[in-house]
Amino acid sequence: MHHLVSIEDVDMRYGGAAGTLAVSGLNMKVGKGEFAAVVGPSGCGKSTLMKLVTGLHLPQRGAVLVAGKLVTEPVSIVGMAFQNPTMLPWRTTLDNILLPLEIVEKHRHRLRAHKKEYVEKAEHLLEIVGLKGFGSKFPWQLSGGMQQRANLCRALIHEPELLMLDEPFGALDAFTREELWCVIRDLHAAQGVTIVLVTHDLREATFLADRIFVMSARPGRVLKEHVVPFERPRDLEVMYEKGFNDMVHELHGEIAKARVAA
Ligand SMILES: Nc1ncnc2c1ncn2[C@@H]1O[C@H](COP(=O)(O)OP(=O)(O)O)[C@@H](O)[C@H]1O
Ligand SMILES: [Mg+2]
Incomplete structure (x- = not known):
């Protein structure tokens, strides 16, 4: 598969040599057209990962490639949406x-x-x-x-090739959030855009993604990758299937374990 995003053995530290090591030994590859979700304990480096891919931060070690090109500055083929929309x-x-x-x-x-x-x-x-x-x-x-x-x-x-979403629905009520999941699902299906979604909502990740990356506590790295088996197009009803809940349950267990391992 051609990888649109490739994070290769990346370390990123804030605030100089004695500062906070946010991610370490981070590896992640996302294929073109894929919908990837990233979950993990709070403060584990998820937003850092997003900023590395969009070129807002540069790593001290390893490489980040987008569309086969080493990221050395903000990447223009990327669209971003964060939790609190800042409209003028x-x-x-x-x-x-x-x-x-x-x-x-x-x-x-x-x-x-x-x-x-x-x-x-x-x-x-x-x-x-x-x-x-x-x-x-x-x-x-x-x-x-x-x-x-x-x-x-x-x-x-x-018309970005890559859409990076960092907890975009966190501040919304449950019904509005589910409506927007369907909006994102349909955008992904219709426009063939590659999406990386960071979320703490495990149902959101499981409903939307093709693949879910579970991160360790800080310094963050990928502990595990899950392929989400549910067929597309997915209806909200899928969330009431046993297989869906089993997957959410498993993810929950992994993150709970990652938190205490820190
Ligand atoms: N600009 C910054 N300066 C210093 N430390 C930071 C900065 N941004 C994030 N950090 C630290 O890096 C770690 C990872 O942060 P972040 O990527 O925002 O985590 P997450 O999004 O998973 O909650 C945290 O410990 C956070 O305090
Ligand atoms: Mg964050």
């Missing part, structure tokens, strides 16, 4: 979604020349996530769930 309150939702295009040099000229096309694309994404017609609203006029939907549109506007 003075911009409409639509203009917030277009923001990445204004920031990334490569897209800036295209945005100017093809503004109408991008506005249409943003509106199409809004429709996919169930926010048709909300582009003209300001972020503070939207609920938390709606803001997170808009945040997903913003992560996808530049």
Whole structure:
């Protein structure tokens, strides 16, 4: 399989030689088009892993490759969405979604020349996530769930090959979260985008992912990899099957063990 993401024996330490070793001996490979989930104890280096892949941090040891290229600076084929969407309150939702295009040099000229096309694309994404017609609203006029939907549109506007999601649904209520799982599931199926999802919600990981990586306590490394066997497309009903609960249970046990082993 061609790997879109390859993390090879990586160490990453914050704050100089005497600082915090966040991850050590980290290895992980994600295939093109795959949906990977990363779970592990809190503080084990999951967000660090995300920042290494997106090029926001560089490792002191080992290598991170995205699409076969060594990561040495922020990677432009990546879209990111984090837990607390930071929408600019003075911009409409639509203009917030277009923001990445204004920031990334490569897209800036295209945005100017093809503004109408991008506005249409943003509106199409809004429709996919169930926010048709909300582009003209300001972020503070939207609920938390709606803001997170808009945040997903913003992560996808530049058609990234790789979508990195760091606990994107943590702040939402259970029903809204399940709705957004279906949105992500459908985006993944329709757009062929590769997704890496960090989550502490083991049901979320099991429902969405093809493969789940379990990390150790800090310094984080991958302890175990699970292939999720449930057929796609998956319905929320799958969560009530025995096999599903067995997998969640097993993951829970592994993380509980990893926590005390620290
Ligand atoms: N910018 C930073 N400076 C210093 N230490 C950090 C920084 N970011 C994270 N850390 C530390 O690195 C470890 C891993 O953090 P993080 O990757 O955010 O964990 P997770 O996302 O799994 O909760 C933690 O001990 C955290 O305190
Ligand atoms: Mg984190």
